Amino acid sequence: MRVSLPHMGNIYIPFKAMFERLKIDFVIPPVSNQRTLSLGARYSPEGLCIPFKMTLGNLIEAAELGADTMLMPGGYGICRLGYYTKIQEQILRDLGYNVEIIQLGVSEHKFLGILNLIKRVSNNASLLKIISAFRFGLAKLNALDMIERLVQKARPVEMIKGTANKLYTEAVDAIHRADDYATLKNVKKDYASRINQITRNDHARPLIVGITGEFYVLLEPFSSFDVERELGKLGVEVRRTVFTSEWTKFSFFLNPLGINEKNRIHRAALPYLKRDVGGDGWESVGEKVLHAKEYDGIVHLAPFTCMPEIIAQNIMPSTRERIPVLTILCDEQIAKPGILTRLEAFVDLLERKRRASTSNLQRVNT
Numbered sequence: 001m002r003v004s005l006p007h008m009g010n011i012y013i014p015f016k017a018m019f020e021r022l023k024i025d026f027v028i029p030p031v032s033n034q035r036t037l038s039l040g041a042r043y044s045p046e047g048l049c050i051p052f053k054m055t056l057g058n059l060i061e062a063a064e065l066g067a068d069t070m071l072m073p074g075g076y077g078i079c080r081l082g083y084y085t086k087i088q089e090q091i092l093r094d095l096g097y098n099v100e101i102i103q104l105g106v107s108e109h110k111f112l113g114i115l116n117l118i119k120r121v122s123n124n125a126s127l128l129k130i131i132s133a134f135r136f137g138l139a140k141l142n143a144l145d146m147i148e149r150l151v152q153k154a155r156p157v158e159m160i161k162g163t164a165n166k167l168y169t170e171a172v173d174a175i176h177r178a179d180d181y182a183t184l185k186n187v188k189k190d191y192a193s194r195i196n197q198i199t200r201n202d203h204a205r206p207l208i209v210g211i212t213g214e215f216y217v218l219l220e221p222f223s224s225f226d227v228e229r230e231l232g233k234l235g236v237e238v239r240r241t242v243f244t245s246e247w248t249k250f251s252f253f254l255n256p257l258g259i260n261e262k263n264r265i266h267r268a269a270l271p272y273l274k275r276d277v278g279g280d281g282w283e284s285v286g287e288k289v290l291h292a293k294e295y296d297g298i299v300h301l302a303p304f305t306c307m308p309e310i311i312a313q314n315i316m317p318s319t320r321e322r323i324p325v326l327t328i329l330c331d332e333q334i335a336k337p338g339i340l341t342r343l344e345a346f347v348d349l350l351e352r353k354r355r356a357s358t359s360n361l362q363r364v365n366t
């Protein structure tokens with residue numbers, strides 16, 4: 001059995017670590033790129049969203065490398081994600097690949113779901129071994145997200161542009177290669193200190209922009225034109241609440257105990273949207289309401305044809321809480337240069353807004 005799964009940011013690193021410890025042959029498809037998207041778009045039904053197309057492209061590339069068992073996230077919610085597995089398996093078979101796609105039903109079965117799935121692909125490894133491998137994968141996931149948070153803060157204020165990104169790439173690679181806890185701890189400490197030592201412009205007051213929207217495009221940079229890095233280049237600090245390590249902590253361990261991190265966001269959205277509309281639409285509205293006073297602007301990432309985010313996009317302009325929102329539709333038909341121009345114009349608008357409110361404040365004080 002040769003197992004693989006589609007990309008979503010750095011998620012392949014903890015999976016690889018976990019599967020290596022269980023002696024499962026794990027195939028990593030090429031990092032998502034233009035070919036992945038072209039393949040996915042060519043074989044997908046036309047109206048489907050970019051997560052479907054990108055993950056299909058990843059699965060085809062994994063099958064080309066010999067993977068025969070694919071893991072694919074699924075869900076039981078309102079959005080069509082729950083149907084992806086079957087359709088993608090059919091498409092791969094029609095293309096001549098004899099593969100099985102197993103749906104990661106973590107939404108329904110939480111931690112037990114992932115344990116059962118690992119048990120199945122590891123040829124019934126003992127529970128002790130599985131939990132130990134899972135813990136190591138989780139440690140890597142936490143390390144990756146911790147480093148990413150530091151990089152998000154350093155990017156907009158670094159004196160030599162590109163330093164944080166370079167260290168980030170090195171850190172991801174080092175975390176990937178670390179094969180025991182001691183090495184992982186040292187790598188984490190070393191890169192955290194190197195990122196914290198980046199020479200910064202102490203006078204800079206970067207604009208704060210929240211990134212919200214659909215889960216997949218938030219976490220897979222290629223699908224969303226790498227907006228976080230691009231905003232960093234423009235001197236903007238990005239804030240994102242969605243991280244895979246947080247999601248894992250809540251979905252697997254805290255949600256079953258009744259602790260729901262999203263309650264606060266849902267409460268904030270309630271005056272405008274009374275119920276879950278599938279995907280992350282409810283959260284997108286809530287994030288805007290919650291952070292309107294805290295951020296200078298919000299970039300809303302929405303896959304083209306994604307019903308939950310279309311609902312959110314249409315509700316956002318009518319909330320009482322005012323903050324500029326730039327919605328970016330992610331799709332293979334949209335080119336990056338156009339997105340860069342829109343980001344520059346958005347940042348320009350936020351800067352002017354901040355200047356205007358600072359001079360109003362000064363006038364009031366004099």
Ligand code: SF4
Nearest residue numbers: 049079081279303306
């Ligand atoms: S939430 Fe939207 S983009 Fe995500 S899988 Fe569902 S329909 Fe597609």
